[in-house]
Amino acid sequence: MSVSLAGLRVLVVEDEPIVAMTLEDLLADLGCEVEVAGTLEQGLAAAAACALDAAVLDVNLNGRESFPIAEALDARRIPHLFATGYGAAALRDRNALVLEKPYRAADIRAALETLLGP
Amino acid sequence: MEPVLSPAPPAPAAQPPAARVRAWEGLSDFAQIADFAPVAMWVTGPARTRLYVNQFYADFVGLRREEALAFDWRMLIHPDDRARLQAESEAGEARLERFVLEGRFCRGDGAWRWLQSTSQPIWDVTGTHIGFIGVAHDVTEAREAAQAIADKEAQLSAFIGQTTAGFAQVDLTGRFTLVNDRFCAIAGRSREDLLGLTMQAITHPQDLAGNVEKFERAVRDGTSYTHEKRFVRPDGTTVWVNNSVAVIRRADGTPYGVLAACLDVSERRAADSALRRSEERLRLATEGAGMATWEIDLATFDGPWSDNRFDLLGLPRDPNGRGTLADWLAVIHPDDAAWVAAAMRRCFKEGTPVELEYRILRADDGSERWLHSHGRRVERSDGRAPRFVGVSFDVTRRRAIEDEVRRSEWQFRTIFEQANDFIFTTGLDKVVTSCNPAVCAALGYTEEEAVGRPFSDFLADGDVGQADEMLRRKLKDGGTTRHTIRVRTSSGEVRLWEVSSRLNTGPDGQPVGLHAIARDVTDAQRAQEMQQLLINELNHRVKNTLAIVQGIAVQTFKSDDPAAARAAFADRLRALSDAHNLLTREVWGATTIDAVAAEALAAHDPDRSRITIDGPEVRIAPKTAISLALALHELATNALKHGALGTPAGTVRLAWQITSDAADTAPRLQLSWIERGGPPVALPDRRGFGSRLIERALAAELGGSVTLTFAPAGVECRIDAPLPEPA
Numbered sequence: 001m002s003v004s005l006a007g008l009r010v011l012v013v014e015d016e017p018i019v020a021m022t023l024e025d026l027l028a029d030l031g032c033e034v035e036v037a038g039t040l041e042q043g044l045a046a047a048a049a050c051a052l053d054a055a056v057l058d059v060n061l062n063g064r065e066s067f068p069i070a071e072a073l074d075a076r077r078i079p080h081l082f083a084t085g086y087g088a089a090a091l092r093d094r095n096a097l098v099l100e101k102p103y104r105a106a107d108i109r110a111a112l113e114t115l116l117g118p
Numbered sequence: 119m120e121p122v123l124s125p126a127p128p129a130p131a132a133q134p135p136a137a138r139v140r141a142w143e144g145l146s147d148f149a150q151i152a153d154f155a156p157v158a159m160w161v162t163g164p165a166r167t168r169l170y171v172n173q174f175y176a177d178f179v180g181l182r183r184e185e186a187l188a189f190d191w192r193m194l195i196h197p198d199d200r201a202r203l204q205a206e207s208e209a210g211e212a213r214l215e216r217f218v219l220e221g222r223f224c225r226g227d228g229a230w231r232w233l234q235s236t237s238q239p240i241w242d243v244t245g246t247h248i249g250f251i252g253v254a255h256d257v258t259e260a261r262e263a264a265q266a267i268a269d270k271e272a273q274l275s276a277f278i279g280q281t282t283a284g285f286a287q288v289d290l291t292g293r294f295t296l297v298n299d300r301f302c303a304i305a306g307r308s309r310e311d312l313l314g315l316t317m318q319a320i321t322h323p324q325d326l327a328g329n330v331e332k333f334e335r336a337v338r339d340g341t342s343y344t345h346e347k348r349f350v351r352p353d354g355t356t357v358w359v360n361n362s363v364a365v366i367r368r369a370d371g372t373p374y375g376v377l378a379a380c381l382d383v384s385e386r387r388a389a390d391s392a393l394r395r396s397e398e399r400l401r402l403a404t405e406g407a408g409m410a411t412w413e414i415d416l417a418t419f420d421g422p423w424s425d426n427r428f429d430l431l432g433l434p435r436d437p438n439g440r441g442t443l444a445d446w447l448a449v450i451h452p453d454d455a456a457w458v459a460a461a462m463r464r465c466f467k468e469g470t471p472v473e474l475e476y477r478i479l480r481a482d483d484g485s486e487r488w489l490h491s492h493g494r495r496v497e498r499s500d501g502r503a504p505r506f507v508g509v510s511f512d513v514t515r516r517r518a519i520e521d522e523v524r525r526s527e528w529q530f531r532t533i534f535e536q537a538n539d540f541i542f543t544t545g546l547d548k549v550v551t552s553c554n555p556a557v558c559a560a561l562g563y564t565e566e567e568a569v570g571r572p573f574s575d576f577l578a579d580g581d582v583g584q585a586d587e588m589l590r591r592k593l594k595d596g597g598t599t600r601h602t603i604r605v606r607t608s609s610g611e612v613r614l615w616e617v618s619s620r621l622n623t624g625p626d627g628q629p630v631g632l633h634a635i636a637r638d639v640t641d642a643q644r645a646q647e648m649q650q651l652l653i654n655e656l657n658h659r660v661k662n663t664l665a666i667v668q669g670i671a672v673q674t675f676k677s678d679d680p681a682a683a684r685a686a687f688a689d690r691l692r693a694l695s696d697a698h699n700l701l702t703r704e705v706w707g708a709t710t711i712d713a714v715a716a717e718a719l720a721a722h723d724p725d726r727s728r729i730t731i732d733g734p735e736v737r738i739a740p741k742t743a744i745s746l747a748l749a750l751h752e753l754a755t756n757a758l759k760h761g762a763l764g765t766p767a768g769t770v771r772l773a774w775q776i777t778s779d780a781a782d783t784a785p786r787l788q789l790s791w792i793e794r795g796g797p798p799v800a801l802p803d804r805r806g807f808g809s810r811l812i813e814r815a816l817a818a819e820l821g822g823s824v825t826l827t828f829a830p831a832g833v834e835c836r837i838d839a840p841l842p843e844p845a
């Protein structure tokens with residue numbers, strides 16, 4: 001484990017409250033500070049305004065895709081990954097790290113380490 | 119004429135003339151006969167004195183009989199004949215032999231008559247010449263007739279000599295007895311040569327036997343005949359002649375010769391031969407082609423038929439090659455007989471050419487055949503009745519093939535017309551050449567509008583290139599292409615067609631167009647897309663549900679009490695499952711708060727006596743329904759464990775309403791869970807999963823605020839959120 005995740009500020013965009021809560025707990029256990037957004041609008045606002053080190057985005061937010069949030073994050077060079085039940089196919093040729101639901105704590109950690117690694 | 123009285127008894131030599139006359143007169147029998155005879159008769163004495171004349175003699179000279187006896191008959195001789203007759207008479211008398219005189223004499227009425235007399239010397243018993251007895255015939259008419267015949271013969275002979283016809287007369291052995299110049303020219307021999315030959319000698323050996331047979335029969339039975347034969351000329355060449363042969367008879371009917379009128383027909387024979395050969399060739403050619411020929415003489419209603427016409431009708435071949443109109447009419451199929459006969463009548467009467475196709479029932483086996491006959495009336499220049507000339511074919515097989523083609527065509531036409539599939543053809547220029555009604559119905563054009571237009575007119579923009587590419591591929595590789603393409607109907611609707619097409623080739627194997635069969639796969643395609651969508655969605659939901667389950671598990675098993683955690687986990691999964699059941703019943707569409715509450719709370723209030731549910735219909739999305747169901751499950755479970763549902767008297771009121779502060783603000787949902795009559799409520803030691811689910815998850819889901827109050831009178835949960843969208 002070369003990268004410390006402690007103190008990282010992570011945005012979680014997830015429209016399923018229980019899943020969001022769980023991810024929030026997992027990230028909190030890793031020592032991260034977590035900002036949760038349940039809708040596209042909340043996610044865009046957070047991506048634009050919050051101080052962030054990384055983001056974990058659900059693809060489908062109440063039927064709307066979260067790609068605009070990803071683009072906002074890209075603009076700020078904030079690394080992010082997608083966590084989705086649809087798998088990599090949902091990304092439609094986007095070159096991005098994908099974490100498939102359901103995921104384990106170790107999965108999220110490895111994904112974040114890959115995302116933030118050298 | 120023979121002497122009448124050669125053996126007559128002689129008169130006495132010394133008797134005076136008168137006595138002798140009387141002596142003659144005494145021969146009453148002779149006198150009676152002589153007086154009635156239609157000839158002149160007389161008897162003279164030695165000094166030429168007339169001893170007796172009969173009545174005919176007296177009448178001729180125009181005198182009484184006594185006067186006639188004394189009259190010198192020489193006075194009556196024609197001046198031109200006198201000298202000759204007197205000389206012959208004297209010579210005859212001097213010879214004492216029978217002599218005949220013929221000459222003209224003046225009759226009593228002045229007319230000159232030819233008389234032929236025969237005088238016979240008579241002798242007495244002693245052998246002494248005593249005179250003559252004479253008989254004279256009037257031969258004037260006979261001579262005139264003979265002269266007329268001679269004149270006629272001369273005329274005929276002259277005619278014969280100059281005619282193109284040869285004449286030859288032969289005797290009963292065949293020896294030439296008379297030939298004319300023309301016959302000599304035909305035979306190529308001089309008259310002198312011919313008169314020394316028989317007709318058999320100059321007849322071609324191959325024709326001889328038949329010729330002799332006919333000749334002998336003619337002589338025997340008197341039958342005339344006409345035949346054609348060859349003569350052989352001295353130079354070895356042959357000449358074809360047409361001989362018309364008749365037997366010549368004497369007055370008593372006895373044949374004494376045979377006369378032949380002879381025509382040189384070599385040229386005609388050559389022409390005939392060529393014609394026959396040509397006719398034969400034509401006949402063979404026509405019969406080979408299955409064509410039967412026939413003629414009908416419109417006077418006799420029969421005529422020459424080709425052999426194969428008899429065969430065609432199933433009739434025995436006539437040895438003379440002749441058939442009748444009735445023969446033919448008799449074999450025509452009863453259903454066709456009337457109109458065929460009517461057409462033939464029109465042809466016969468008005469000259470309308472006929473072209474008929476009709477059935478016959480063959481005379482031999484009764485089988486039905488189709489014949490095609492055409493023909494016309496042919497007028498004749500020689501005034502004879504016109505004839506009908508026709509040809510016939512057996513077209514049964516052609517009809518059968520046509521019927522089959524028609525049937526097959528009808529079948530294909532039926533398929534074409536009635537198929538649900540779209541069938542159309544285009545040229546290589548992609549212009550529609552035909553289309554079936556299904557195409558018209560699908561595209562919303564009439565057949566007239568569709569045919570003649572480029573098929574690209576019916577394609578959606580952007581798919582024309584695809585159709586062109588398919589055609590290119592077929593032209594390059596042949597075979598069938600199958601592809602889906604978007605077509606545009608007359609109303610502008612775009613439909614998806616799956617088109618299978620292949621090239622049509624002409625007789626030379628070169629492509630001339632293409633035919634295509636297509637079906638509308640729009641709905642099938644949509645269904646397939648929908649199915650794929652559903653599978654993807656199902657996968658997503660399963661994954662999502664598993665994530666939720668994982669979340670519930672993670673949250674639940676944070677508890678220090680594993681047994682309680684397991685029970686709580688099972689309950690929560692059950693709540694999740696119930697919510698899914700509800701959503702499945704609603705086909706994952708919108709449901710209502712009322713339905714979600716009833717489902718979620720049924721396990722906690724089996725009698726429906728403790729929890730009051732009250733609110734207007736509010737439709738919420740499936741995802742919202744799950745969060746609400748899980749939240750209600752947590753509230754009810756807590757109430758059962760620690761709150762109003764844990765005591766017999768406790769009640770819960772779940773109520774909601776839609777509020778709208780002002781016309782310009784969006785309506786809001788206000789929902790409350792209020793427990794009453796339970797044990798005194800104590801603030802929980804720490805916020806567990808239930809509290810967090812309600813306060814945070816549901817609030818996030820609804821995008822509103824959730825207030826959970828552990829008031830002493832009972833737990834209260836109040837939610838204030840924008841009225842949820844149903845989807």
